[in-house]
Amino acid sequence: QQASQPAAAKVLKVGAEATFPPFEFQDEKSQDYVGFDVDLMKALGKQMGVEVQIVNTAFDGLIPALESGQIDVIASAMTITEERAQKVNFSKPYYKSGLSIVVKADNNTIKSFKDLEGKRIAVQIGTTGAEQAKKIKDAKIREFNSASEAFLELKAGGADAVVNDLPVNEYFLAKNASKDAKLIGEVLNAEEYGVAVAKKNTELARKINKALDEIKQNGEYAKIYEKWFGK
Template sequence: MKKFSFLGILVILVLALSACGSSDSEGTGDSASGGDSEDKVYKVGVDTTYPPFEFQEDGEYKGIDIDLINAIAEDQGFKIQLEPMDFSGIIPAMQAGELDIAIAGMSITDKRKKVVDFSEPYFEAGLSLVTAEGNSEIKSLEDLNGKTVAVKKGTTGANFATENKDKYGFEIVQVNDSTSMFQEVSNGSADALIEDYPVISYAIAQDDLGLQVVGDRLNGDNYGIAVLKGENDELLKKINEGLANLKESGKYDEILNTYLGDQ
């Protein structure tokens, strides 16, 4: 009788402990799942050689894109980690699963849409032709025959130059960053460069680059925030909602005016 009672009690204890263990395990699982969601840090690809949109000053990342993605993340309650890299490496890094978001003055193009999904446009840009200050020989694309044009790899400026070099008879030299591109023209290694209008206008206003914008804008395009195509619909929805909220609250205009003055 004592033996039966002892075994019975033992069985009851084992079952009770198993039940508690099962309950604790399920609770931990739920907590971990929720924690993963709350603690998720989205990696954001940026090109910090692209003022006024992205640049580094006194060890701090600044610019329209930097302030904008930080404000969107704050508005939507998610965390981000900036990952600076060459512009041409951003989309490949997204494809390799190393980035979740890209904001780098990235123009919305049909070619890029095959690989990434874009947010609603957040800035209307456009390309400009730039020469050394005092150059009166080049005023438009028609004056580039036999000339050399510097562009930054992976940009819409590079694509535009590639698509039009045969038509206008110029050669292309590709570099990795904006600073190198500016130097190609200012030191006479290239005759002209093609760059986004707001970027080159800001650069010339900030520093004595020895450059000038010539002629009208070569095209019109819009910047968008990108996520990998078909992989981050919920994240893209948050980005669009955050962007809309910033525009409605006036925070968006405040960010632009910080770097570009009143628009």
């Protein structure tokens, strides 16, 4: 069992589903957890005087892990939604995102979310992308534990499209220098990511918001942003 005051602990356990580059993923060589969220949490930890430790957790297991005290914080490119906010305490938004579609390069029929009607859509389980896909008429949804598995399904021909966070889609396409996949221009639902703590942990939420303000003021946030997204 966790101590009842994780905010006072020296090590902050940060839950993340760590196959979501450029936000959280493992460095191929060192196997260290890296990414925008990892650097952000390290910077926040530094301001708060605590160490951070990434705990790789299935995306749909993050909120339960927070509720049961297995982790102290979620930093996993998690979109602030009303539904989630009933279970967790979100920090102020720290990143603006949105949903977009990836299709095979030779697909000329899917040009917007409207065109996804009746199509096979691959998504990561428990995400806002999955939620969005489920609203599309007659779509057949294939849910995977990671976004990379959803991309593989597209490549293998088992899905017509992937619906996922725009910056992750962009990173995937850039990294794979993909000739076989492309991004559709339409971006949906301006979404914002927040760091989450347990509902009752208002003190830690306050500290995280304070630290966020501080790293925005001292230039650390801008540095991290530039490192992962350029100017």
